[in-house]
Amino acid sequence: MPDTSFVTIPPERRRSTQLFRSAGVRFAALYALLFGASALALALFIWWATAGLLDRQTDAAIRADAQGLAERWDEGGVVALIATIKDRLAENVDDNAIYLLTDAALHPLAGNLSHWPASFGLDQDWDELPIERAGVHALARVHRFDVQGGFHLLVGRDVQVRAQLRTLLTDALLWAGGVVVVLGTAGALVVRGLFRHTLATVSLTAAAISAGDLTRRIALTGRGDEFDRLAETINDMLDRIARLMDGVREVSNAIAHDLRTPITRARTRLEDAATHARSDEDLRAAIERATVDLDGVVSVFQALLRIAEIEAGARRSAFAPFDLAPVLADLAELYAAAAEEAGMRLEVATPPTLPISGDRELIQQAVANLLDNAIKFSPAGGRILLSGEMGAIMRVTVTDEGPGIPEADRPRAAERFFRGEMARHTPGSGLGLSLVQAVALLHGGSLELSNAEPGLVAELRLAAT
Amino acid sequence: MRILVVEDDKDVAGFVVKGLREAGHVVEHAENGRDGLFLAASEAFDAIILDRMLPGGVDGLGLLQTLRAQDNTVPVLFLSAMAQVDDRVRGLKAGGDDYLTKPFAFSELLARVEALDRRRRGDGPTTKLVVADLELDLLSRAVRRAGQKIDLQPREFRLLEFLMRHAGQVVTRTMLLEGVWDYHFDPQTNVIDVHVSRLRQKVDKPFPAALIHTVRNAGYILRHDPA
Numbered sequence: 001m002p003d004t005s006f007v008t009i010p011p012e013r014r015r016s017t018q019l020f021r022s023a024g025v026r027f028a029a030l031y032a033l034l035f036g037a038s039a040l041a042l043a044l045f046i047w048w049a050t051a052g053l054l055d056r057q058t059d060a061a062i063r064a065d066a067q068g069l070a071e072r073w074d075e076g077g078v079v080a081l082i083a084t085i086k087d088r089l090a091e092n093v094d095d096n097a098i099y100l101l102t103d104a105a106l107h108p109l110a111g112n113l114s115h116w117p118a119s120f121g122l123d124q125d126w127d128e129l130p131i132e133r134a135g136v137h138a139l140a141r142v143h144r145f146d147v148q149g150g151f152h153l154l155v156g157r158d159v160q161v162r163a164q165l166r167t168l169l170t171d172a173l174l175w176a177g178g179v180v181v182v183l184g185t186a187g188a189l190v191v192r193g194l195f196r197h198t199l200a201t202v203s204l205t206a207a208a209i210s211a212g213d214l215t216r217r218i219a220l221t222g223r224g225d226e227f228d229r230l231a232e233t234i235n236d237m238l239d240r241i242a243r244l245m246d247g248v249r250e251v252s253n254a255i256a257h258d259l260r261t262p263i264t265r266a267r268t269r270l271e272d273a274a275t276h277a278r279s280d281e282d283l284r285a286a287i288e289r290a291t292v293d294l295d296g297v298v299s300v301f302q303a304l305l306r307i308a309e310i311e312a313g314a315r316r317s318a319f320a321p322f323d324l325a326p327v328l329a330d331l332a333e334l335y336a337a338a339a340e341e342a343g344m345r346l347e348v349a350t351p352p353t354l355p356i357s358g359d360r361e362l363i364q365q366a367v368a369n370l371l372d373n374a375i376k377f378s379p380a381g382g383r384i385l386l387s388g389e390m391g392a393i394m395r396v397t398v399t400d401e402g403p404g405i406p407e408a409d410r411p412r413a414a415e416r417f418f419r420g421e422m423a424r425h426t427p428g429s430g431l432g433l434s435l436v437q438a439v440a441l442l443h444g445g446s447l448e449l450s451n452a453e454p455g456l457v458a459e460l461r462l463a464a465t
Numbered sequence: 466m467r468i469l470v471v472e473d474d475k476d477v478a479g480f481v482v483k484g485l486r487e488a489g490h491v492v493e494h495a496e497n498g499r500d501g502l503f504l505a506a507s508e509a510f511d512a513i514i515l516d517r518m519l520p521g522g523v524d525g526l527g528l529l530q531t532l533r534a535q536d537n538t539v540p541v542l543f544l545s546a547m548a549q550v551d552d553r554v555r556g557l558k559a560g561g562d563d564y565l566t567k568p569f570a571f572s573e574l575l576a577r578v579e580a581l582d583r584r585r586r587g588d589g590p591t592t593k594l595v596v597a598d599l600e601l602d603l604l605s606r607a608v609r610r611a612g613q614k615i616d617l618q619p620r621e622f623r624l625l626e627f628l629m630r631h632a633g634q635v636v637t638r639t640m641l642l643e644g645v646w647d648y649h650f651d652p653q654t655n656v657i658d659v660h661v662s663r664l665r666q667k668v669d670k671p672f673p674a675a676l677i678h679t680v681r682n683a684g685y686i687l688r689h690d691p692a
Contacts, residue, residue, distance in 0.1 A: 288682075298568050299651060302548060309549050318550070333620060334646055337659040361550065365650040372653045428653065 024195040028188035035187060039180040043173045051166045055141075058157050059126075062143045065097070066155045073147060081147070082110040096158040098131070098140050104150030113154070120144070122152070128159070139163045198227050202234065214242050247311075251304065254417040258430070259297055266293035296429075303431040307416070310362060310438040318361070324354035327364060328388050328396065335371045343380035346371075350388040358443045358462060363396075366439040369432040370398040370458045376426055377402035377456070393445060394462040401455040410449050436460060466511040466582050467491045471501030471528065472544065473520050477567070481514065481544075484571045485578070497521030502528045510539050512581045514574070517545035517556065526559050533560040540581035544569065553649075572683035576635040594629040597689035599668065599676055601629055610672055620645070621664050628677065628687040637684035661685055 065088075072084040078101075085099045089112055100111035108115060112133060120127050124144060131140045142156030201219055208216040217238060218231040266289075273286030332348035339346040356363075367386070374384045382401035389395045405413050409420045414437040417430040436458070437447040444463035449456060468490050472478040478494055485492045493508070495501035498519035505513055505528070517525040529541055540563075543556040548566040556564045563577050594601040598611045606622060608615045617625065627644050628636060638657040642648045661677065669675040678686050 294568075295570070302566075302651075305548060306550075318554075330646070334648075334652075334656050334660075335654070337663055338654050338656045341659045361649055364648060368648070368650060368652055375654050432653070 024192040024199075027195055028192035031191045032184040032188040035184040036180060039176070039184075043176065047169065047173070051162075051169055054162050054165070058141050058159060058162070059143075062141065062155050062157060066143060066145055066153070069153065069155065070145070078109070078147075078149065078151060081153075085110045098133070098142065098154070098156035098158060100152075100154040101147075102152045102154075104152075106152065109151070111154070116152070116154070117142070120154075131158075133158070202231065205234075209238065214238070214245060251308075251416055255304070258417045259300060262293045262297050262300075266290040266297075269293070300429045300431065303429055303435065304416070307431065307435050307438045310435070310442050313442060316359075316442065318359045319357055320360070321355065321357045322360050324356045324363065324388055324394065324396070325350045325352060327360060328354070328367065328386060331364060331367050331371060332386050335368075335375065339375050339384060342375060342378075344375065344378050344382045344384055346375075346384045346386065348386045351390060354388045354390050354394065356394050356462060359439075362439045362442065363460075363462070366436040366460055367396060367398070369436050370396075370460065373432055373458070374398050374400035374402070374456075376428065382455075396460040396462070398458045398460075399452050399455060401452070404451050404454060404456040405449055407451075413449055414447055433458075466579070467493075467509070468578060469493045469495065469501070469504055469508075469510045469513045471495045471498070471505075471513065471519065471525070472516045473497060473518075474516075480571070481574065484575065488575055488579075498523030498525070498528050502531055505532055505539065506535065506537065512578050513539055513541045514544050514578060515541050515561075517543060517547050517552070526556070529559050529561060542574075542578055542581060544574065550649075570682070572635065572680075573637050573639065576637045576640060576684060579634045580631055580636070580640065594626065594632075596629055596632045596676060596687060597674075598672075599629070601626060608668075610668060613671075615667050617664075617667060620660070621667070624660060624664055625668065628685065632687050635680050635683050635686050640684065 069081060069084060073081045076083075081101060085101060088097060089099065098112060100113040100116065101109045102116055103109060106116045113131065117129055117131060119129055120142065122144070126141075126143055128139065128141050131138055138158050138160040140156045141159045142154055145153040145155065147153050205216050205218045217235045220228050220231055222228070269286050269290045273283050273290075277283040277286060328350050329348055332346055336346045371384070371386065378384060378400045379402065384401075385397075385399040387397050387399075389397070405420055409418075412418050413420065414433040416434045418433075419428070419430040433447065440447045440460055440462065445461035448459040448461060450459070451457070468485055470478060470481050470485070470492060472481065472494070473496055475496075478496070482492045482494050493504055493510070495504050499521040501513075501515070501519065501521075502523050515525045515529060519525055519528070523531070525543060525545065532539065532541075541561050542563040542565060543561045544565050544567065545552065545556070546567040553564045553566075562581055565574060565577060592602065592604050594603070600609045601622075602608070603626070608617055608622065608625065624641065624645050627641065636644075638655075639651070641657050641661075642652070665675070665677050669677055674690070676687050676689060678688060678690075680686050
């Protein structure tokens with residue numbers, strides 16, 4: 001038994017809703033609808049401007065004619081009217097005027113119709129009816145007037161030509177309607193096709209990326225239109241994702257390599273102690289050393305997470321304006337004692353104030369890392385200079401007299417876990433400069449390393465505002 | 466001290482409870498947030514060690530907020546694996562007095578918990594700290610030992626003040642870095658040791674008995690050992 005708790009949609013209904021769930025079909029339908037509506041509006045206008053205009057002109061001519069006849073009646077009675085009708089018929093070059101004057105019994109007195117049209121009742125004012133005139137069948141637009149003395153007057157125009165024109169126009173519009181349907185459908189199909197085609201490239205790329213191929217990008221048409229701009233935005237996003245993924249991969253590899261060593265060491269110590277320790281003291285010492293190793297692993301993890309946190313930009317909420325000068329002075333004071341202990345001199349040079357907007361805690365840690373490095377690598381008797389300088393950007397530099405970083409290593413020095421030849425035998429995780437760089441980037445700046453001959457100039461650049 | 470440990474991890478809880486009892490404290494343990502809140506609200510403790518992520522529907526932050534809403538001012542130390550800077554800030558904002566991230570060294574936890582003890586720290590403003598023959602006057606910022614004036618740099622003064630305020634308690638390097646310098650990161654160089662050793666040169670060296678002692682694997686303690 002299928003699960004009856006769900007409402008099942010009949011297949012044909014589902015197909016139709018699925019059909020309209022397609023945006024391509026919706027756009028196509030909308031296109032066809034708009035196209036059809038505009039064609040209809042156009043046809044109505046053409047009708048009004050041609051056939052309708054002729055109709056209105058005919059009616060106006062009949063009215064004017066009748067007006068003239070009425071004036072004649074007023075002047076000379078029925079005799080004058082008859083004479084006028086005759087004159088007018090004689091003058092009618094187009095041979096399209098129709099007059100008929102009858103007495104009360106509908107006997108013709110004057111005009112070019114042989115008798116009162118049978119279908120035209122005496123209660124009607126206007127009509128369009130077939131007439132027979134000089135043996136020719138025609139269509140006439142007629143208007144009836146009652147004249148004093150029981151006379152009836154019929155004024156009209158032969159509209160046979162106009163009727164033919166109207167038929168012609170109707171035919172033409174009907175054909176045009178057919179063409180509209182064909183063109184509308186074709187256009188709709190083209191719109192749907194275009195839509196599907198454009199989306200298909202995006203969709204195919206996205207599918208390929210979902211399947212794991214991060215190198216794929218959406219092809220641009222080069223037209224610089226909205227679709228191109230959308231594609232560019234998506235491609236930019238994909239580039240950023242790819243860079244982040246590379247970073248993650250790099251870091252995972254580095255973690256695998258660099259953390260394996262201390263973990264292996266701790267494990268070996270513990271296992272060795274478990275099997276070979278001869279006294280409680282041996283055991284305790286081994287455990288303590290293993291704990292120190294594990295603490296090292298933990299601190300590497302914490303540094304990595306910190307860097308990741310900074311790179312994710314999550315700390316930007318902690319930005320606030322503060323004065324960097326006393327912060328640098330405090331750091332110098334903290335490290336000066338350690339530097340002196342190691343036989344170095346730590347000097348600080350800053351202007352009285354260095355206003356900046358940023359994350360104070362992170363900048364402190366970044367500068368502390370630079371000072372850590374300087375003390376670690378400088379020889380005894382060396383001088384370390386911490387300076388702050390305010391220009392278009394804020395520059396915090398730490399200059400030491402150590403071995404520096406070889407030109408070839410400099411571009412990679414801020415990579416996670418990178419350790420130069422000189423650093424291989426000093427304690428450290430290879431994450432210090434990575435953090436400094438992450439902090440610099442978070443503050444819209446950079447970390448620049450250069451040679452002080454001898455020594456290293458590490459310049460932390462921060463956007464001033 | 467009477468301490469409540471709210472921690473769901475059995476190993477961590479067992480380790481902490483055992484360690485605190487060995488250090489001479491009375492310890493209660495709750496395995497989830499609900500029990501923890503019940504105990505904290507119904508009994509008087511000198512300090513609470515609180516995990517952030519707890520089973521039982523009430524997490525550490527919620528527990529603390531409920532306690533604070535009831536005007537319960539018991540000192541609380543968060544012990545959490547949530548190590549991001551914002552996590553720490555959130556914990557302290559919710560009313561926590563200290564924040565220690567996992568994994569941790571027990572000595573660090575013990576030192577920090579003991580530092581929370583308000584009865585030993587004494588309430589109310591003090592103007593003078595005295596340990597044995599060492600006197601520190603907070604108003605005139607003068608330091609004397611055995612009646613002899615000792616000249617200290619401002620930072621050395623604050624370092625000594627911190628040690629004296631926690632006299633008889635172990636103070637770790639991180640606690641000094643946070644309490645005296647207000648830094649929340651681990652410097653790789655042993656900068657703190659150098660500063661403490663300089664302070665010793667002035668405070669201890671000229672006198673027969675040392676007051677500042679190093680505690681192995683933990684930190685420092687300022688204490689008078691009557692010989």
